[in-house]
Amino acid sequence: MEVVQIQRTLMDYTKSLFMEGLLDSQFLQLQQLQDESNPDFVVEVVSLFFDDSEKLLNELTIALDQPSVDFKKVDSYVHQLKGSSSSIGAQRVKNACVAFRNFCQVQNIEGCLTCLQQVKQEYYLVKNKLETLFRLEQQIVTSGGSIPMIEMGF
């Protein structure tokens, strides 16, 4: 496939992630921080987010499986996940965390369990989409092209 074609595919794919609400403008902020001296910044930060999130989701699963649930602990994990998802622009993960925290605050175990499933779903979805996006970028770079910048007005 020609570089121009892959660049077009990447642009359309990235735009679709914004249109579907998976990513918000904070992701563009990250892209703007990437330059020749920090060419892998976005991948590095998003990888940190993946590692951090998987640990937190694991901790949440364990915490909600206890005979006596420590809602304060659960809330602190969700707060962390909300913070990092918001920082990288993973909008739907962040929104799912907001709903989750509401159930933590009223100590509703069923609500929390449902929200955990929802957060996991949104997380794995955005993870999958971002991995595809990075693969497309890599194809462009390998073919000698440059990664096009997304414009805000779409």
Add this chain to the structure above:
Amino acid sequence: MAAQGRQGGRKSNKMTALVVDDNMVNRAIHHRLLDNLGIESEAVGNGKEAVDIHCSGRTFDLILMDMDMPIMNGIEATRKLREMGIRSTIAGVSTRSVEHEIREFIEAGLDDYQEKPLTMTKLISIIHKVKG
């Protein structure tokens, strides 16, 4: 802007900053935002570490202080640093949106407060408040 990020005298005229945040994703992003503006930065993971680094004699032109952290939160750390006589610009950065919580943070001794996530625009606005 003179920098005093090293013990025992200046090494450069670069502004220095301390990032205080328990979230490693945020630490990475804040470090890069600062780096992009030519600001040297270090990061610690909670308020106690921020106090300890100042106890060791280090000072910074700017401190980006998260609110919710384990061991010592941003409100306690800000209060403690001010009690110690630290006059650096301290900007609170948090996801909190409840007015009385933000007010409590500001009253602890902040020079500025910005809602997370931090962007380049917000950081530039904080930098303008850094004391000479």
